[in-house]
Amino acid sequence: MTDQSRIRNFCIIAHIDHGKSTLADRIIEMTGLLTSREMQAQVLDNMDLERERGITIKAQAVRTIYKAKDGQEYIFNLIDTPGHVDFNYEVSRSLAACDGAILVVDAAQGIEAQTLANVYLALDHDLDIMPVINKIDLPSADPQRVINEIEDVIGIEAQDAPLISAKMGTNVEQVLEQIVEKIPAPGGDPSAPLKALIFDSVYDSYKGVIIFCRIMEGSVKKGTPITMMATGAKAEVVETGYFGAGQFIPCEELSAGMVGYLTASLKNVKDTRVGDTVTNTERPCAQALPGYKKVNSMVFCGMYPADGAKYPDLRDALEKLQLNDASLQFEPETSIALGFGFRCGFLGLLHLEIIQERLEREYNLDLVTTAPGVVYKVHKTNGEVIDLTNPANLPDPSEIDYMEEPIVSAEIMVTTEFIGPIMQLCEERRGRYLGMEYMEETRALLKYELPLNEIIYDFFDALKSRSRGYASFDYEMKGYERSELVKLDILVNREEVDALSFIVFAGSAYERGRKMCEKLKQEIPRQLFEIPIQAAIGSKIIARETVKAMRKDVLAKCYGGDITRKKKLLEKQKEGKKRMRQVGNVEIPQKAFMSVLKLDEN
Amino acid sequence: MRYLEIYIHIPFCVKKCDYCDFLSFAADKETQERYVEELKKEILQWKGRGDETVSTVFFGGGTPSLLPGGWICAIMEALRERFPFQEGAEITIECNPGTLDAEKPAMYRAAGINRLSLGLQSADDGELCLLGRIHTWKDFLESYQTARAAGFANINVDLMSALPGQTYVSWEKTLGRVLALEPEHISAYSLMIEEGTPFYARYAEDVKKREQGLACVYLPSEEEERRMYLQTKELLQRYGYDRYEISNYARPGRECVHNCGYWERREYLGFGLGAASLLDNCRFSNTSRMEDYLRGVRSAQPAQRLSVKEQMEETMFLGLRMMRGVSMADFAETYGVSMDSVYGDVLSRLEKLGLVRTAGGRVRLTERGIDVSNYALSEFLLE
Numbered sequence: 001m002t003d004q005s006r007i008r009n010f011c012i013i014a015h016i017d018h019g020k021s022t023l024a025d026r027i028i029e030m031t032g033l034l035t036s037r038e039m040q041a042q043v044l045d046n047m048d049l050e051r052e053r054g055i056t057i058k059a060q061a062v063r064t065i066y067k068a069k070d071g072q073e074y075i076f077n078l079i080d081t082p083g084h085v086d087f088n089y090e091v092s093r094s095l096a097a098c099d100g101a102i103l104v105v106d107a108a109q110g111i112e113a114q115t116l117a118n119v120y121l122a123l124d125h126d127l128d129i130m131p132v133i134n135k136i137d138l139p140s141a142d143p144q145r146v147i148n149e150i151e152d153v154i155g156i157e158a159q160d161a162p163l164i165s166a167k168m169g170t171n172v173e174q175v176l177e178q179i180v181e182k183i184p185a186p187g188g189d190p191s192a193p194l195k196a197l198i199f200d201s202v203y204d205s206y207k208g209v210i211i212f213c214r215i216m217e218g219s220v221k222k223g224t225p226i227t228m229m230a231t232g233a234k235a236e237v238v239e240t241g242y243f244g245a246g247q248f249i250p251c252e253e254l255s256a257g258m259v260g261y262l263t264a265s266l267k268n269v270k271d272t273r274v275g276d277t278v279t280n281t282e283r284p285c286a287q288a289l290p291g292y293k294k295v296n297s298m299v300f301c302g303m304y305p306a307d308g309a310k311y312p313d314l315r316d317a318l319e320k321l322q323l324n325d326a327s328l329q330f331e332p333e334t335s336i337a338l339g340f341g342f343r344c345g346f347l348g349l350l351h352l353e354i355i356q357e358r359l360e361r362e363y364n365l366d367l368v369t370t371a372p373g374v375v376y377k378v379h380k381t382n383g384e385v386i387d388l389t390n391p392a393n394l395p396d397p398s399e400i401d402y403m404e405e406p407i408v409s410a411e412i413m414v415t416t417e418f419i420g421p422i423m424q425l426c427e428e429r430r431g432r433y434l435g436m437e438y439m440e441e442t443r444a445l446l447k448y449e450l451p452l453n454e455i456i457y458d459f460f461d462a463l464k465s466r467s468r469g470y471a472s473f474d475y476e477m478k479g480y481e482r483s484e485l486v487k488l489d490i491l492v493n494r495e496e497v498d499a500l501s502f503i504v505f506a507g508s509a510y511e512r513g514r515k516m517c518e519k520l521k522q523e524i525p526r527q528l529f530e531i532p533i534q535a536a537i538g539s540k541i542i543a544r545e546t547v548k549a550m551r552k553d554v555l556a557k558c559y560g561g562d563i564t565r566k567k568k569l570l571e572k573q574k575e576g577k578k579r580m581r582q583v584g585n586v587e588i589p590q591k592a593f594m595s596v597l598k599l600d601e602n
Numbered sequence: 603m604r605y606l607e608i609y610i611h612i613p614f615c616v617k618k619c620d621y622c623d624f625l626s627f628a629a630d631k632e633t634q635e636r637y638v639e640e641l642k643k644e645i646l647q648w649k650g651r652g653d654e655t656v657s658t659v660f661f662g663g664g665t666p667s668l669l670p671g672g673w674i675c676a677i678m679e680a681l682r683e684r685f686p687f688q689e690g691a692e693i694t695i696e697c698n699p700g701t702l703d704a705e706k707p708a709m710y711r712a713a714g715i716n717r718l719s720l721g722l723q724s725a726d727d728g729e730l731c732l733l734g735r736i737h738t739w740k741d742f743l744e745s746y747q748t749a750r751a752a753g754f755a756n757i758n759v760d761l762m763s764a765l766p767g768q769t770y771v772s773w774e775k776t777l778g779r780v781l782a783l784e785p786e787h788i789s790a791y792s793l794m795i796e797e798g799t800p801f802y803a804r805y806a807e808d809v810k811k812r813e814q815g816l817a818c819v820y821l822p823s824e825e826e827e828r829r830m831y832l833q834t835k836e837l838l839q840r841y842g843y844d845r846y847e848i849s850n851y852a853r854p855g856r857e858c859v860h861n862c863g864y865w866e867r868r869e870y871l872g873f874g875l876g877a878a879s880l881l882d883n884c885r886f887s888n889t890s891r892m893e894d895y896l897r898g899v900r901s902a903q904p905a906q907r908l909s910v911k912e913q914m915e916e917t918m919f920l921g922l923r924m925m926r927g928v929s930m931a932d933f934a935e936t937y938g939v940s941m942d943s944v945y946g947d948v949l950s951r952l953e954k955l956g957l958v959r960t961a962g963g964r965v966r967l968t969e970r971g972i973d974v975s976n977y978a979l980s981e982f983l984l985e
Contacts, residue, residue: 526813528957528974528977550977551825561880563878563920567915567916570979570980570983573977574980574983577980
């Protein structure tokens with residue numbers, strides 16, 4: 001039985017790139033669990049994709065042992081939280097599993113919008129926040145300014161915050177000592193009925209679902225009959241354990257205050273939703289833990305196999321991914337242009353991109369993805385309300401009374417010199433200005449309400465480019481509002497291409513249609529005949545471009561009997577054709593179907 | 603008996619041209635000498651079935667005429683020592699103006715070489731300079747006349763259109779000047795901007811623009827290029843040159859037998875650095891690394907045995923480069939299946955698009971098919 005006073009459960013919160021993962025690595029390294037040689041660059045991020053993108057996708061946890069200066073050994077349970085708004089709910093559940101949070105702030109950049117969002121989230125969960133100033137090795141570092149900023153803006157004591165360089169390992173020791181001193185030990189009655197919070201779950205083909213949980217009260221061990229209070233799923237615990245770095249280490253029992261995992265031969269992560277409460281079936285707790293909600297997909301798109309014969313492979317791959325990702329939704333759909341595929345729902349655009357990349361990389365699928373859209377509420381004249389996820393399913397205009405679109409509340413932190421351009425961007429995206437707060441002389445927090453469909457396109461890129469990378473951004477769903485929306489159709493060679501249709505605000509339709517035609521003109525290579533590209537609302541053409549016919553391709557020299565080169569050239573040509581979709585007589589490159597995403601380039 | 607076409611690669615140049623991506627480079631005299639020694643060794647040591655007879659020889663490069671004339675004669679001697687030659691075999695040497703002195707052509711003649719291919723590319727000195735060539739129009743003229751004087755009755759001139767800065771007018775001047783000399787054969791290629799060359803660094807942006815049909819900065823526009831191309835065809839045909847391959851024109855009976863061999867898939871054997879061969883439906887190449895070749899290393903990679911499918915693909919995409927096209931009867935005889943059973947779909951699709959024509963038992967590219975030959979030929983690659 002572990003003494004609760006020797007346990008520290010905490011997470012690290014930070015704006016993207018402020019050094020969260022690097023600090024986590026240092027903590028793991030310096031608590032002696034791993035030698036430097038065993039350290040991969042970033043131990044916590046064990047998915048390849050995460051390492052490449054440098055962000056943390058799914059919450060994970062690690063347990064390390066720290067021998068403090070007081071001579072005692074402490075168990076550190078470090079719970080890693082995802083660093084992106086798409087995963088806000090998962091973040092909140094991870095925070096709920098902690099007793100304190102280390103707030104990492106970049107010594108040069110100071111507080112960013114995401115820092116604030118995360119801090120507020122942590123305060124909502126009553127976590128004690130321990131600030132750490134990172135990257136003091138940067139020439140532009142100004143720790144004192146950042147300390148003052150933390151005190152002024154967030155209102156927490158920061159004068160004794162460790163000034164560290166996680167990268168160089170400078171002063172990380174101080175962080176470890178402060179964890180012991182400042183993060184409270186967990187509470188909870190070990191003899192009370194079991195009450196455990198699920199903060200993540202993964203599927204393993206041997207063990208089934210592995211539930212990551214924090215025991216709030218009671219205890220659990222092999223043989224304990226358990227119930228998930230929200231989903232109602234029941235099972236018997238097969239194994240309990242804790243998280244070594246990158247591995248699961250079984251243990252006898254998990255009791256109140258501990259963080260660990262349990263397996264129970266569950267076959268589907270849908271049964272073990274993040275935020276749900278695990279209790280003992282025979283001796284249930286009176287009330288589930290607060291805060292559980294079923295997360296809904298915010299962004300939808302069509303995903304089609306480039307090779308139609310791979311449809312079953314795509315279905316299998318999506319099913320497998322769903323085992324580990326309860327927030328991924330999909331259902332079959334068909335497109336005239338793209339054949340059989342799936343309409344998939346995601347938490348946000350990043351989630352979409354991650355799934356897309358995993359399908360391509362881990363399952364070797366070549367995908368055609370249609371432009372992402374949001375869920376619109378279509379109020380029909382007969383009183384029926386439908387949730388529209390696929391533009392192709394929009395009822396006839398005569399049947400539509402009105403439509404509603406999702407709106408988000410957004411906070412944008414920006415240096416004062418860029419306030420103008422950013423406000424202009426928000427106006428262009430139909431933003432409703434709510435207010436502005438000065439964080440300090442040179443920085444302000446802008447508050448806007450924006451339609452979700454205006455930010456799922458390239459809002460983030462536009463924000464970065466108009467602020468030279470200085471703006472940061474965070475948002476949450478607010479609700480639905482009535483809006484003037486139309487369906488924009490694209491005709492290629494006078495044939496409507498269903499997969500290119502999208503819903504757009506009526507006032508932006510002309511502009512979008514024109515840009516879409518221009519973009520497609522660049523994306524569609526010249527072919528043997530001239531191809532008109534048109535944008536239409538209903539039967540009215542609002543924009544047109546023409547792809548000129550191919551006059552001549554190069555007459556390659558065939559020399560010295562080196563046939564292989566010639567053949568490679570032809571193979572390349574043929575390969576190029578394969579990556580096209582035949583729509584009528586026209587070959588459309590697969591990436592053209594995503595081009596609506598990049599309308600604001602240049 | 604087995605007829606063999608022989609290719610001899612001489613990879614040396616005075617200086618590499620800025621557009622060139624062939625296996626060629628400048629080298630010191632000693633390397634050249636060791637190379638020729640190694641080349642002769644390779645020829646003499648080659649082991650065949652024993653019934654080979656040489657039907658054509660082609661000295662290509664690089665610049666074969668860079669070597670002392672005696673060395674070429676020595677290589678010819680090695681070939682004759684190793685192989686019997688067919689009566690009247692076509693023996694070609696590529697020469698570049700500026701490397702061909704007064705004696706060389708006569709020495710070539712004496713060694714039995716009967717066809718000379720001169721790399722001119724352009725008759726405009728400004729364009730030649732831009733290409734990074736080492737010679738002028740006048741140098742070419744001297745080389746041409748020396749060759750004629752030595753008795754060469756079969757001369758090819760290599761030309762290139764679509765050069766940076768070239769206009770329809772300057773191209774017409776080049777064609778006119780060359781036609782006045784009445785060579786037996788003219789090769790007229792469009793310049794290709796190859797990756798890895800200085801030209802690529804200079805003109806890659808332009809190529810991209812041209813592909814999209816936009817205006818170029820340096821290269822002739824697509825329209826201009828096309829005009830040059832149409833003009834070449836028309837003018838050369840008017841002067842009695844028959845276009846027998848996409849980019850090759852000849853007076854009657856003067857088609858290059860050696861090059862036709864590549865397109866008709868006759869067997870050939872390459873000697874020298876990086877030289878490619880086709881024997882018994884295997885394709886293989888010598889190493890491209892000079893230091894390896896000089897150490898006696900020959901092949902860098904194992905021979906690639908062509909499957910029947912690959913042979914069929916080659917028959918089509920190589921054969922269709924010839925204006926006479928591919929004979930359906932020959933196809934059926936070679937492969938034991940009809941062309942229709944393999945390519946029926948492709949042929950009817952391309953025919954519908956107006957890119958190929960079937961007539962008289964042969965399949966040919968149409969004019970439009972030649973225009974977009976990469977597109978059309980790639981269709982013949984099987985899954």
